[in-house]
Amino acid sequence: MKYLPLIFCLSLPCYAFAQTCNPAITADTPTTRFVLNNDLGTAFDSKTGLTWTRCALGQTWAKTTKTCTGKPAVYTWKNALNVAENTVFAAHNNWRLPNVKELSSIIERKCDSPAINSAVFPNTRYDGVGFWSSSQSFLYDYYSWHVLFYQGTASWRQQPYDKSYVRLVYGRN
Secondary structure, X not given: OOOHHHHHHHHOOHXXXXXXXXXXXXXXXXXXXXXXXXXXXXXXXXXXXXXXXXXXXOEEEEOOOOEEEOOOOOEOHHHHHHHHHOOOEOOEOOOEOOOHHHHHOOEOOOEEOOOEOOOOOOOOOOOOOOEEEEEEOOOOXXXXXXXXXXXXXXXXXXXXXXXXXXXXXXXXX
């Protein structure tokens, strides 16, 4: 019976299930750690000094409901790097793809499905596609790291073939 959620996740989109959080575990990314701009859809992380887009690329920030709407776009790694470099959002043109350490810094380990603070990053997809980082594999130059927010793990994906979502950041590098 303990494998039933996994069977459902493989047969249905994982994002159909509600986020579950363990209240006995201290939050890694409490909402108080972030300065939220509800007009522009950005979140400044006071711990890391990074500013994040609250929505994935392809989604739209709805300031009246404070949520991300629509379906995020998927990109190959090189396309993700290019679109990040050319994005102008919230009056900034210095957005970039986060490295794997930066992207992992927004994982909320007390939660899964998704393993992210949903108040800060609403409607984050966690369906196995993952989010690209700018970090390449140190073993194989055609693999790059991405973060899966289903349970908050990082793994490699093939750059020229695989597609992932993109969440942009600016600030420290």
